[in-house]
Amino acid sequence: MSTLLIRNAEILVTMDDYRREIPGGGLFIRDGFIEYIGTAENLPSNADEILDLTGYIVLPGLINTHHHFYQTLTRVVPTAQNANLFNWLKALYPIWGRMTPGDIYISTQTALAELALSGCTTASDHLYIFPNGTRLDDEIQAASEIGVRLHASRGSMSLGESKGGLPPDHVVEDESFILKDSQRLIEQYHDTKPGAMIQIVLAPCSPFSVTSNLMHSSAVLAREYGVHLHTHLAETQDEELFCEVEFGLRPVALMDKLDWLGSDVWFAHSVYVNKGEIEHYAKTGCGVAHCPTSNMRLASGIAPTMEMMQAGVKVGLGVDGSASNDGSSLLEETRQAMLAARVRAGLMGASKSGGESFPIMTARQALEIATRGGAAVLGRHDLGSLETGKCGDIFAIKLNKLEYAGGLHDPVSALVFCAPVKADYTIVGGKIIVKDGELQTLDVHRLVERHNQASRRLVNGSN
Ligand SMILES: [Zn+2]
Numbered sequence: 001m002s003t004l005l006i007r008n009a010e011i012l013v014t015m016d017d018y019r020r021e022i023p024g025g026g027l028f029i030r031d032g033f034i035e036y037i038g039t040a041e042n043l044p045s046n047a048d049e050i051l052d053l054t055g056y057i058v059l060p061g062l063i064n065t066h067h068h069f070y071q072t073l074t075r076v077v078p079t080a081q082n083a084n085l086f087n088w089l090k091a092l093y094p095i096w097g098r099m100t101p102g103d104i105y106i107s108t109q110t111a112l113a114e115l116a117l118s119g120c121t122t123a124s125d126h127l128y129i130f131p132n133g134t135r136l137d138d139e140i141q142a143a144s145e146i147g148v149r150l151h152a153s154r155g156s157m158s159l160g161e162s163k164g165g166l167p168p169d170h171v172v173e174d175e176s177f178i179l180k181d182s183q184r185l186i187e188q189y190h191d192t193k194p195g196a197m198i199q200i201v202l203a204p205c206s207p208f209s210v211t212s213n214l215m216h217s218s219a220v221l222a223r224e225y226g227v228h229l230h231t232h233l234a235e236t237q238d239e240e241l242f243c244e245v246e247f248g249l250r251p252v253a254l255m256d257k258l259d260w261l262g263s264d265v266w267f268a269h270s271v272y273v274n275k276g277e278i279e280h281y282a283k284t285g286c287g288v289a290h291c292p293t294s295n296m297r298l299a300s301g302i303a304p305t306m307e308m309m310q311a312g313v314k315v316g317l318g319v320d321g322s323a324s325n326d327g328s329s330l331l332e333e334t335r336q337a338m339l340a341a342r343v344r345a346g347l348m349g350a351s352k353s354g355g356e357s358f359p360i361m362t363a364r365q366a367l368e369i370a371t372r373g374g375a376a377v378l379g380r381h382d383l384g385s386l387e388t389g390k391c392g393d394i395f396a397i398k399l400n401k402l403e404y405a406g407g408l409h410d411p412v413s414a415l416v417f418c419a420p421v422k423a424d425y426t427i428v429g430g431k432i433i434v435k436d437g438e439l440q441t442l443d444v445h446r447l448v449e450r451h452n453q454a455s456r457r458l459v460n461g462s463n
Contacts, residue, residue: 001030001031002030002031002048002049002430003028003029003030003031003044003047003048003049003430004028004029004047004048004049004050004051004392004427004430004432005026005027005028005029005043005044005045005046005047005049005050005051006026006027006028006029006050006051006053006058006394006396007026007040007043007050007051007052007053008024008026008040008052008053008054009022009024009025009026009053009054009056009057009058009396010023010024010053010054010055010056010057010399010411011023011025011057011058011411011412012025012026012027012037012057012058012059012386013057013058013059013060013367013386013412014037014060014385014386014387015059015060015367015368015371015372015384015385015386016385016386016387017385019364019368021412022037022038022039023039024039024040025037025038025039025058026038026039026040026043026053026058027043027058027386027392027394028043028044028047029392029427029429029430030430031430032195032391032392032429032430032431033194033195033382033389033390033391033392033429033430034386034387034388034389034390034391034392035388036388037386037387037388049432051425051432053396053425055398055399055400056396056397056398056399056424056425057396057397057399057411057412057415058386058394058395058396059119059367059371059386059394059395059396059415060371060372060383060384060385060386060393060394061119061120061121061122061371061383061393061394061395061426061427061428062118062119062120062121062317062330062331062334062370062371062374062395063120063121063122063123063316063317063330063370063371063373063374063375063377063378063380063383063384064115064120064122064123064124064317064318064319064328064330064374065124065266065268065287065289065316065317065318065374065377065378066124066126066230066268066289066291066316066318066319066320067111067115067123067124067125067126067318067319067320067321067322067328068125068126068127068128068320068321068322068323069104069107069108069110069111069112069125069127069139069321069322070096070099070103070104070107070108070127070129070321071092071107071321071322071323071324072107072110072111072114072322072328072451073099073103073106073107073451073454073455073458073459074092074095074096074322074323074455074458074459075322075323075326075455076326077091077092077095077323077459079091080092080323083298084236084238084298084299084300085235085236085238085239085298085300085324086166086236086238088298088323088324089166089167090166092323093129093167093168093171094168095458095459095461096129096131096171096458097129097131097168097170097171098131098132098458098461099129099131099132099134099458100132100133100134101132101133101134101135101138102138102454103134103454103458104127104134104135104138104139104142105138105139105141105142106142106447106450106451106454107451107454108125108138108139108142108143109142109145109146109442109447109451110447110448110451111123111125111322111328112142112143112146112148112150113146113439113442113444113447114327114328114329115148115319115328115329115330116146116147116148116423116426116433116434116439117422117423117426117434117437117439118328118329118330118331118332118420118422118423119330119331119395119397119423119426120148120330120395120426121148121149121383121393121394121395121426121427121428122148122149122150122151122374122375122378122380122383122393122428123143123148123149123150123151124150124151124152124153124201124230124289124318124378125139125150125151125152125153126153126155126203126205126230126268126321127139127152127153127154127155128153128155128156128157128203128204128205128209129155129157129171130173131170131171135181136152136154136181136185136200137185139152140152140189140198143198144197144198145441145442146433146439146441146442147428147431147433147441148428148433149196149197149198149383149393149428149429150197150198150199151198151199151200151201151228151378152185152189152198152199152200152201153200153201153202153203153230154178154181154182154185154200154201154202154203155203155204155205156173156178156182156203156204156205156210156214156218157171157172157173157204157205157209157210158172158173158174158175158178158204158209158210158211158214159172159208159209159210159211160172163211164246165208165209165210166208166209167209172209175211175213175214175217178214178218179214179217179218179221182200182202182218182221183221183225185200186200186225186227190225190227192226194381194382194391195382195391195429197429199227199228199378200227201222201227201228201229201230202218202219202221202222202227202228202229202230203218203229203230203231204218204231205231205232206231206232206233206235206239207231207233207239207242207243207246207247207251207254208239208242212247212254212258215231215255215258215260216258216259219258219259219260220259222264223264226264227264228264228265228266228378228379229260229262229264229265229266230265230266230267230268230289231255231260231267231268232267232268232269233251233252233255233267233268233269233270234250234251234252234267234269234270234271234272234273234277235268235269235270235271235272235295235300236271236272236298236300236301237272237301239251239272240272250277251272252273252277252280252281255267256280261280261281261284261286262284262285262286263284263285263286263379264379265284265286265287266286266287266288266289266314266316266377266378267286267287267288267289268288268289268291268318268320269288269289269290269291269294269295269300269303270288270290270303270308271295271300271301271302271303271304272301273303273304273308275307278304278307278308278311278313279311281308281311281313282308282311282312282313285314286313286314287313287314287315287316287376287377287378288303288308288313288314288315288316288377289316289317289318289377290303290305290315290316290317290318290337290369291317291318291319291320291325291333292333292336292337292339292340293319293320293324293325293327293332293333293336294318294319294320294321294324294325295340296336296340297324297325297326298324302340302341302343302344302347303340304344305337305340305341305344305361305369306341306344306345306358306359306361309365309369310359314373314376314377315369315373315377316369316370316373316374316375316376316377316378317330317333317334317337317369317370317373317374318333319333329420330370331415331420331421331423332420333370334366334367334369334370334415334416335366335416335417335420337361337366337369337370338361338362338363338365338366338416338417341360341361341366342360342361344358345358345359345360345361362413363412363413363415363416363417364412364413366416367412367415367416371384371385372384372385391428391429392427392428392429392430393427393428393429394425394426394427395423395425395426395427395434396423396424396425396427397415397421397423397424398424399411399414401421403418403419403421404418404421422437423437424436424437
């Protein structure tokens with residue numbers, strides 16, 4: 001039994017169904033779950049540990065719904081800096097093909113350290129390339145040491161260049177092995193209990209890197225075990241053309257044919273979806289991982305997030321892999337989501353006064369995507385808001401920062417409108433993993449040294 005009492009927050013943002021924001025709020029966490037929430041008079045006066053957060057804003061932990069941790073090793077690679085998705089992938093596949101189990105381990109720690117320091121308490125990762133004996137287990141082990149909840153996606157690629165796919169043949173895997181390994185991982189790690197630290201997801205990489213057969217077999221296997229399904233979809237116009245030429249279908253219609261539309265599925269990106277496809281997502285319960293920075297970085301486009309939200313589609317936020325964002329700050333991504341939606345609003349007519357105007361995303365809507373939206377996408381009813389019975393996952397930021405000076409009439413919006421800062425506290429299941437802006441579970445300076453060594457070795461070509 002362990003208890004944590006947080007009290008006196010300047011403002012506590014619950015993200016509950018009434019979107020309550022409680023001045024002077026706090027909460028009491030017992031064994032990882034919230035037992036009480038409210039102002040001082042609603043809270044016990046004692047606990048094993050007490051945090052007085054006078055002058056801080058407290059929010060539900062941010063949730064990352066799409067990432068490729070290993071790509072932290074290949075940020076800003078010169079040959080991939082100015083390319084669109086297909087050319088960027090072709091430049092990076094050979095480098096990724098040199099990774100070892102140690103590289104997966106180090107890059108997981110780096111990505112999760114960065115995420116935790118940006119207020120993230122749950123992250124989904126999509127690992128789809130397994131060269132030189134690497135396994136998803138390498139990532140799971142590294143994550144358990146940091147203390148962030150992990151939805152580890154067993155990704156896959158099976159359609160090499162010689163069969164009409166995009167990746168070179170030496171980085172794809174045998175399909176029967178992929179399915180056997182997926183089953184092993186589910187049986188070994190998948191935890192369905194409230195407060196789970198690890199869940200497994202099945203995630204063939206994309207329509208242009210796996211066969212239809214593997215997509216379908218993965219869906220059958222996932223449903224046999226009740227795990228979620230994830231893939232990249234409708235990210236670029238190149239992908240749309242590939243699907244039309246290869247299958248005579250648009251990406252969403254292809255997934256429909258493969259039995260891949262349902263409340264247990266979420267797609268990364270969905271930039272190129274039309275009105276009918278958005279309605280289809282809403283009807284079937286599919287979720288979307290919106291990755292605005294990556295979509296801008298790779299010149300992919302801007303996803304129709306406001307249209308999706310208005311149609312009732314579950315939308316979460318993803319920083320995407322660190323080779324197409326080059327950063328893993330979820331708070332920054334929240335700001336990007338709001339700004340990208342406004343660029344789109346302008347293109348759709350919001351800059352014209354009079355007449356019917358296109359809706360503009362608010363800071364609170366962006367925060368909603370980053371918290372309860374992400375929880376819905378991942379199928380986690382125990383996460384995403386601060387309420388009795390939910391996990392004690394929070395982050396807190398001190399408000400007297402230079403970045404917020406002059407913006408404290410509305411501290412909740414300041415978090416999104418002003419320049420992104422680091423979290424001062426990040427707490428997962430009542431455990432403090434970031435304290436006073438420092439990660440408590442890992443020596444970041446040593447990690448950066450080892451990470452840079454591994455990155456140099458990979459990019460320079462020695463194994
Ligand atoms: Zn991705």
